[in-house]
Amino acid sequence: MSATVGNVKFKPGDYKSTLNPVWCPGCGDFGVLNALYRAMSQLEIEPWNTVILSGIGCSSRLPGYVNTYGFNGVHGRALTLATGVKVARPELTVIAVGGDGDGLAIGGNHLIHTARRNLDVTYILMDNEIYGLTKGQVAPTTPTGDKTKSTFWGNPEPAVDPCELAISTGATWVGRGFSGDVKLTTQLIADAISHNGFSFLNVMSPCVTWRGDDQFKALKEILAYVPEDHDRSDRREAMKYTREKGVLTTGVLYEVKGPSFNDRLEEMKQQAMAGRSEPTTREILATFFPKF
Amino acid sequence: MAKKLMKGSEAIGEAAVQAGCRLFFGYPITPQNEIPEYMSLRLPQVGGCFVQAESEVAASNMLYGAAGTGERVMTSSSSPGISLMSEAASYLAGAELPVVIVNIVRAGPGLGGILPSQGDYFQATRGMGHGDFRLLVLAPWSVQEAADLVQDAFDLADFYRNPVMVLGDGLIGQMMEPVEFSSDRQPIKELQPKTWAATGCPGDRPTNIINSLFLDPEELERHNWKLKAKYDAMTRDEIRSASYAADDDYDVLIVAYGTVARVCSTAIDELRERGVRVAMVRPITLFPYPYQAIRDAALRASSVLVVELSTGQMIEDVRLALEGARPIHFHSRVGGMLVTPDEVIEKVECILAGGAAEVSHG
Ligand SMILES: Cc1ncc(C[n+]2csc(CCOP(=O)(O)OP(=O)(O)O)c2C)c(N)n1
Ligand code: SF4
Numbered sequence: 001m002s003a004t005v006g007n008v009k010f011k012p013g014d015y016k017s018t019l020n021p022v023w024c025p026g027c028g029d030f031g032v033l034n035a036l037y038r039a040m041s042q043l044e045i046e047p048w049n050t051v052i053l054s055g056i057g058c059s060s061r062l063p064g065y066v067n068t069y070g071f072n073g074v075h076g077r078a079l080t081l082a083t084g085v086k087v088a089r090p091e092l093t094v095i096a097v098g099g100d101g102d103g104l105a106i107g108g109n110h111l112i113h114t115a116r117r118n119l120d121v122t123y124i125l126m127d128n129e130i131y132g133l134t135k136g137q138v139a140p141t142t143p144t145g146d147k148t149k150s151t152f153w154g155n156p157e158p159a160v161d162p163c164e165l166a167i168s169t170g171a172t173w174v175g176r177g178f179s180g181d182v183k184l185t186t187q188l189i190a191d192a193i194s195h196n197g198f199s200f201l202n203v204m205s206p207c208v209t210w211r212g213d214d215q216f217k218a219l220k221e222i223l224a225y226v227p228e229d230h231d232r233s234d235r236r237e238a239m240k241y242t243r244e245k246g247v248l249t250t251g252v253l254y255e256v257k258g259p260s261f262n263d264r265l266e267e268m269k270q271q272a273m274a275g276r277s278e279p280t281t282r283e284i285l286a287t288f289f290p291k292f
Numbered sequence: 293m294a295k296k297l298m299k300g301s302e303a304i305g306e307a308a309v310q311a312g313c314r315l316f317f318g319y320p321i322t323p324q325n326e327i328p329e330y331m332s333l334r335l336p337q338v339g340g341c342f343v344q345a346e347s348e349v350a351a352s353n354m355l356y357g358a359a360g361t362g363e364r365v366m367t368s369s370s371s372p373g374i375s376l377m378s379e380a381a382s383y384l385a386g387a388e389l390p391v392v393i394v395n396i397v398r399a400g401p402g403l404g405g406i407l408p409s410q411g412d413y414f415q416a417t418r419g420m421g422h423g424d425f426r427l428l429v430l431a432p433w434s435v436q437e438a439a440d441l442v443q444d445a446f447d448l449a450d451f452y453r454n455p456v457m458v459l460g461d462g463l464i465g466q467m468m469e470p471v472e473f474s475s476d477r478q479p480i481k482e483l484q485p486k487t488w489a490a491t492g493c494p495g496d497r498p499t500n501i502i503n504s505l506f507l508d509p510e511e512l513e514r515h516n517w518k519l520k521a522k523y524d525a526m527t528r529d530e531i532r533s534a535s536y537a538a539d540d541d542y543d544v545l546i547v548a549y550g551t552v553a554r555v556c557s558t559a560i561d562e563l564r565e566r567g568v569r570v571a572m573v574r575p576i577t578l579f580p581y582p583y584q585a586i587r588d589a590a591l592r593a594s595s596v597l598v599v600e601l602s603t604g605q606m607i608e609d610v611r612l613a614l615e616g617a618r619p620i621h622f623h624s625r626v627g628g629m630l631v632t633p634d635e636v637i638e639k640v641e642c643i644l645a646g647g648a649a650e651v652s653h654g
Contacts, residue, residue, distance in 0.1 A: 084357020088341075269341070285364060
């Protein structure tokens with residue numbers, strides 16, 4: 001680990017782990033990883049005080065490529081793992097990552113409830129509109145009509161806009177990036193991590209292997225940055241920039257401030273502990289374990 | 293500390309608190325709601341947190357995340373909820389994380405009913421999920437024992453870095469009995485610092501990765517054997533059983549666990565008063581199973597009676613223990629119906645009169 005303690009700033013490369021990514025050459029996830037390194041460097045995040053959690057999928061390999069603490073968890077459960085970590089250790093920076101299948105299909109319920117609780121974690125959803133790891137089946141974000149390995153006759157289902165879902169279920173910071181625009185994605189990740197509460201970042205991240213080279217171009221054509229004068233604290237306004245046919249808006253779509261789940265739990269704890277003298281469970285534990 | 297009259301579910305919750313459990317994740321299901329409810333009141337008072345998750349799948353995976361930080365963590369549920377937790381149980385075992393899971397078993401299959409059952413014996417003792425793993429399973433027969441075993445469960449989970457299940461039923465949860473918590477309880481195992489945990493650290497050691505994925509078959513094989521070595525160590529060091537009325541000679545040996553053993557003890561008291569020679573051995577750990585203790589006790593009897601609230605699950609372990617050395621008889625009620633002392637008495641008398649058919653499992 002080349003990152004050093006003290007005043008020395010971390011360079012993006014200092015966050016690299018010893019593992020080399022096994023993503024296909026040209027996979028959009030490389031852009032997300034690079035943006036994450038840069039955002040962490042920009043925020044001077046200490047790797048040893050950071051946990052990155054994922055589910056299962058190509059994108060879920062990401063924690064292994066960053067020298068923070070990491071979990072390569074259970075398919076669809078990145079956010080539940082993150083809840084466990086963040087409730088246990090609110091002082092850590094907690095980031096969950098994963099794919100659209102992981103986060104919206106099998107893990108969809110957890111997205112709704114983590115957003116609703118306003119848990120203070122950042123969730124980066126790498127959206128390739130397909131199941132990559134299992135080799136090209138339809139995902140909840142695959143456009144209607146598209147042929148995939150599991151929709152021979154075309155996808156009969158409408159796609160969900162993850163940003164719309166996140167805004168409507170209570171996320172307090174919602175943005176959209178594009179892995180082909182590392183500068184934008186870096187800024188968005190940094191903003192998301194700095195936000196107190198549930199920050200949800202949908203990064204369009206092409207799968208060259210199962211969506212073809214065209215996906216990158218097709219996405220580029222429909223992406224548009226959110227207008228300068230957009231009032232991001234207005235939920236109705238924000239909803240205007242959720243997925244419209246033909247346009248995919250990038251940037252920060254929604255941001256409001258308020259107490260996070262962790263703030264509320266802390267407040268409750270203070271209230272419940274007031275005037276009591278019994279040992280806390282941390283103190284009990286400290287008597288059992290020599291160094292913990 | 294003085295004895296206090298407590299409901300089983302509260303005693304389980306309080307035992308966890310006293311053992312240093314800081315976090316509880318759960319989802320409502322009858323008949324164990326009193327445990328999470330108690331924790332929601334109690335944990336914030338001791339600097340901990342209670343979270344009601346959106347499902348048992350969520351709760352158990354929250355547990356997975358929290359266990360990874362090295363905190364003492366726990367969940368409880370009842371049969372259908374435990375099935376949903378089998379996913380996380382497998383990952384927890386694979387990633388070698390310590391957690392305590394309480395299963396207040398209800399009758400099944402499916403939604404079944406909410407009354408006591410021992411129908412989850414196979415699920416608990418045969419791994420509870422996919423892959424080749426074991427839970428350490430503890431089965432209390434009283435409220436005090438439930439409290440003691442919950443505390444021990446945390447030490448055992450930490451020591452073996454493995455999920456530990458406390459298996460009870462609605463009777464244990466609802467029963468009111470006096471309970472005593474020792475004020476200076478020490479761990480039952482020598483515990484090592486949790487150097488593997490995601491605790492945050494000032495950069496003085498490499499960060500940890502928690503993982504259950506091993507794509508290289510040779511590496512996974514090594515991992516599987518490493519886990520097996522832990523299960524072997526449990527089998528060597530953690531087997532617990534208790535005997536009842538076995539100091540005197542006996543003709544019939546009853547094998548039963550949990551609250552059913554309580555019922556059997558009442559029956560044994562009555563039978564002994566009438567001069568009928570009967571005793572009981574009661575497994576306390578269901579995995580590792582006390583095969584030897586049961587075999588030794590059974591060899592002193594002329595026949596064995598297994599009593600359980602299932603159509604025949606633990607009896608398979610008794611057969612493994614005896615390997616045909618003694619005839620095995622069986623008595624059970626299922627669906628939430630309870631075995632009564634009178635039924636046990638009748639069965640024992642029938643066996644002694646030569647009228648009860650030996651159970652054959654084909
Ligand atoms: C319970 C369970 N069901 C199915 C799988 C197989 N599986 C692994 S990843 C995945 C989906 C991958 O797609 P996505 O989440 O979009 O991530 P990507 O690979 O595209 O980055 C599936 C279905 C699994 N690991 N576990
Ligand atoms: S299959 Fe697709 S998502 Fe997976 S690594 Fe290759 S390009 Fe990336």
